[in-house]
Amino acid sequence: MRLFCLLTLFFTLSIQAQFQINGIVTDSNNKPLPFATITTSDNSNTITDVDGKFIFKTLSKSGNFTVSYIGFQTKIVALAENKKFYSISLIQKTDDLKEVIVSNENPALTIIKKVIANKNNNNPQKRLKSFDYKTYNKLIVTANPDSIDGRIDSSAVYKDLNKKKINIDSSDYKFKEIITKQHLFQTEKVSQYQFGNNKLKETVLGTKIAGFKNPIYEVIAFNLQSISIYDNKYELFETKYENPISNTAPASYNYKLLDTVNIKGRETFMIYFKNKHKRKTSGLEGVLYIDSQNFAIAKAVMRIKGVLDISGIHEFNYVPNEKIWFQSNTTFKIVKGKNDDDIKILGGTIQFDGDVAEDFEPRKKAASDFTYLLSESNNFDIHYNLETPIKNPSLYIEIKDDAGKKPEEFWNQYRKEALDQKSQKTYQLLDSLSVSRRIEKRLGFGRKIINGYIPIGPVDLDLKKIISYNNYEGFRLGLGGITNDKFSKNFRIEGYTAYGTKDGVVKYNLGAGVLLDKNTNTWLNGSYTDDIREIASTVFAVDKRVFKIYDPRPINISTFYHYTSWKANVQTKIIPKTEAVLELARTEIEPKFDYLFNYNGQLYSSYIMTTAMLSIVWAPFSDFMQTPTGRTESDKRFPRFTLQYTQSLPNVLDNDFNFGKIDFKTEYEKKYLNGQKTSLLLQGGYALGDVPLTHLYNTMPNNLTKETVIQRITFAGRNSFETMFFNEFFSSQYIFFQVKHGFNRIKILKKVRPTIVLVSRMAWGNMEKPEQHVGPEYKTLDKGFFESGIELNKIYKGFGLGGFYRYGPNQLMKFEDNIAVKISYVLDLGL
Template structure:
């Protein structure tokens, strides 16, 4: 069943409330009014959610309540005995939301200026030296059964005049029956937050996830909304927005003073804000500003676009500190207006596209009523108590026993006891998970995504089974690595392969031992006999990228053979980094017409003994410590990779003295509307006596053929599509790539390609060209430039791209500057 998330603002209910009123506020066209203010005669107040609904609680009887909304006439409703639901219609004012101007200035702007000026005095992370508190969080995927029709629809199909076939559609009925008894998904966690030395750390003391004995750490660590309302960039569902109270906010937002209301016995201004930019995912909401100290006493943040996303921050006033400190947060998601299927939370939840205008609107299905709700309640708060924070560089730490906490632990921390529906959710999903082996299948799916297929104690390497290149022909092989069923502290890995064209067997064998689980520190050793593309750049810390096929090597014909003994140390001991320190001895033999000239001596093969340090640094990412090791919980950009290689003279027969510095910087930004921007800056500098096998070719991917049609091949990942193989070599180079992918566009009903614009450029130089004997090549002193358009996923994942080469290295014939490429994007649905 496809899950849709319906996003609503939802307030935490107090267990002491004895009187409750439910209702909905609409305009004269019967459209819901979000953020409408509901105020009782005793100054108890709330606001409507994104669907215009509200729930009002009181310890005493409620004789009446007032409904107000900016731009609409205020209405007072008398509460009747035995009536619990009220549908309120507000009429729009004729002045059409004219600004109230005092002394030639919008009063809301004057208030916001004071809010911004007093931020440091009101921000707990600025005013307090340190603090700590605990939080209970509950996240559910569920639906309101009352909103589902639950009828069994029937349709008739006539085969002939005498026979009648009846098709029964009972999906809504079945869904309502399920959702009445249980939620679709549920997870709970108890965390301790500690702030000291300008860093905030979360330690998860307990975690519980329906259907899983071992929780999915990515969901536990998922950042739905900013913890602090005072962050310069406010984050809502992994998208950062300029905060409405940032220093530059007045230029980006418009504000309206709606009302003055009392919160926790203190008077506040109620101010509506909205980003001025005309885009679908702009931030809007309501701020409640303390009239005395201009602190935020409550905040409602909302994005309405392809997804409707809302977050509420509630605060308690602390007289001893003269500070509003956050007490509760609520987060919800609902499907917005979208023309394309949207997947969130790693594909766990999907929003089906709306029907296109040319076709009849689709019938609502049961999953249209599903939504995600996350609520957090803070307690046990201490101020300036100098908490002891271990490993402060970690954003999240999950205790080893967090998933093993008994029911007495949860009963201690839950604000309300788990209701029958919540209890049923755990029972039914745990039972379903066991019967369907969901946890085991999920573990296997994770490995398959990374290119491994588990078979008992061994994970089979899917990348080693088959590939093709112009030198080996079809490369057939088998490989794998032992998994936790073999040992958690030791591993053995290897592969063997055979080329049908060169007729040579290649292989590798190695193993490793775990030195420290917390920092994922391993010591490894390998022996390898294989081939590699000449002048290619490999970063030792790069994450493994698995594809069913690797398109670029198909047309490569120039390789070198190498046999290597190496040992390395892999570790994440340095905060926000992953590093590899390696020592290796390599015997290298070029498999093409080539000699290296060193002081008059010609080498057709050589020995290279090297030390290498490779490190990737992600300063803006958040990392979590789990019972299985340290992981990057929130991957953010930019990220930087640095690698230094140095030959070791007179060690184990080393022939050459040289050093190499390689680096790259990556940036990516994903948008909720399906667009994506990515930047790549990469370069390298080789010093000393370096043969062409270990220089730079800047990833060419074009065949030396006469016509454009003959040169059609598969596109690479970050390769120069109009640069011919072995056309350029460099001892120093720098390249820059920018890509922007748009949301899928409709050409025909079933033809909806993804449009991507690409531009690449590179510059380079070759020191001591006289040392490279044999190949004919050019240098990149004047630069290389290409731009193109990709239409990916035109049909069944297959797409086309066109690229054009221009600038100083443009070729004489126009058609030689054009490259047409085939792309293939495999959507695994995850």
């Protein structure tokens, strides 16, 4: 959702003084010189990128700047009036640069090894007991008007020898007119960072987004770049790469000593690094400035050049009292890179220049070619080793209730420099544009759609309830929804009604809830339900709602039980990094298939269960954000653990049986630097006492009992056994394990680029007291069940195919009966 919001702002807002200088540095053979040092007349430094290009701003159109590169003669370039682009060629020195370090080893590698060895002594989060500071951040989406051609494509037609007709046909001209006056998007933020007990917390004191009255929390939580340069994984645009100074980095990176540069009065080694693994996307590369005395990082430039050209710069100040380099400024920038194919993002097509032949005819430039995103942060008011306690340290981000309502005096206090006229105009124009085009309402509408709702006045209509299909009800037609903030922020009503065209029965639900505590999202709820449910299915009360355009697995289910239930529960996130549901329920159950439950010699065709249930999910490694509307998981990390315990209440409200159930689930996901991903799922359940078949375990089957493989083709389920037939196995205790490994997309044809996923699943189980279950025939999982397969997802327009094979002790006699072919569909928003 955060990526959805930011990419929307970056690519679709195509509707601002200092003097800017651009140029390129090459050698005598016209080859670009990457990471050459540019020193301006005011003694500020910048470097060229991997293509030898540079850009900097100066307050004066006169003066000069210096270009230096190791092994080449330094050149002083004078600024000329009205000249904005400089092509600079450096001459190679005839004498070699003397070695900085005498060693048989690459001198740059020697320095890097010393940086790694001294990391704990130089890392503020290891060296200092505590610290806190404030940060002012400004983020803009904009373009440089000088880079846009902006000519008017015109043709002249004379009428009556007097009138001249001009046809204007240039989107570039219109875009340049807009971008000269304003930015496309702009936001400011003031935060306080506090570190103590090995935890870092951000408290957002103020936030201001052009065009929006209320903060966009997804954008606030979006992690553009790592806060610490010393983390083992360095993050750019929510993608993690191995840090060039991690303990294992020398095996993954090449290093080259470029130069020695003076920073803050201390000599630093300038070291270029690049990933050794050559592939289409070059991976992380950049320049580290290493203090020659303590081998700390004094400045870092990190870059990824691919579909997006992304760079992150970290600047530091040396603190003599603490003998440490502490971060002072960060800069993050995105421009469009290169890609073989255009891509669609949120309904708009973004055009790219690919790596094509020299005779390829260049395409017409679009607005996104000129647009870039720039985020700059300035740290100030820094304190070290204070004893001030951190409030709610388990939260990674906390947004103050009044953060979005700060007056202009607040911003003038914290801005590094006053807003220029262009920035002021941006707020004025985008605020009015947002009102006229209802942008804020549209973004809210988009949030609801992604979660499966359509807001209609004070009610959010539930898209999942409109239509579905299964073998028992036929087409299930319905209507459902829940009240939203327009109705009340502290009280909600929800419900649905549905009708099955095959069974001819109406089902319904009605519930209400009251908010007990906003900060911990604590709700007290009550509901009544008259509906049906798949037998022996496991539902975790704390599982997040998953919305799909289709829900394939229930299509082929035939065995359900009817239930009427009264429920009361409390939902809360009061315990750090958890979400819990405590529920009391009384449920009347009637199996809708041939089944009797034998309990103490009495056969039950229907029964009553009065139960208490506690369900809790714990995400110890995730980051959580406290907003004025509640607590949310801002960065989902693994592993995460879910536990649910259900206990019947003897002699309470006519309860018939005495039993308990323990269900658990552990999820783990690892994303690799090369784009691949491994997912693990371990799930199990244990039923104690006298439990009817309706509430035991079926181990998630998803295969039809048809004669041929072709007849059994259906949609793939989610974490289900594709070769296990419905109602083939039942268990009173089971354990299920699944491993998936996804590879990068492979290109078969231009528009056929599937992702390959290897899947293996296995389960073991047992049935205690089988004599209690009268009616259905079934098998048990004592010897285990095994299947493996391959998925080709997103082959074309989101559709894919999967093939699975059943093997092991429960393998079937006929070879073809062990095979299942499934259709998959992945909704691709272009993210």
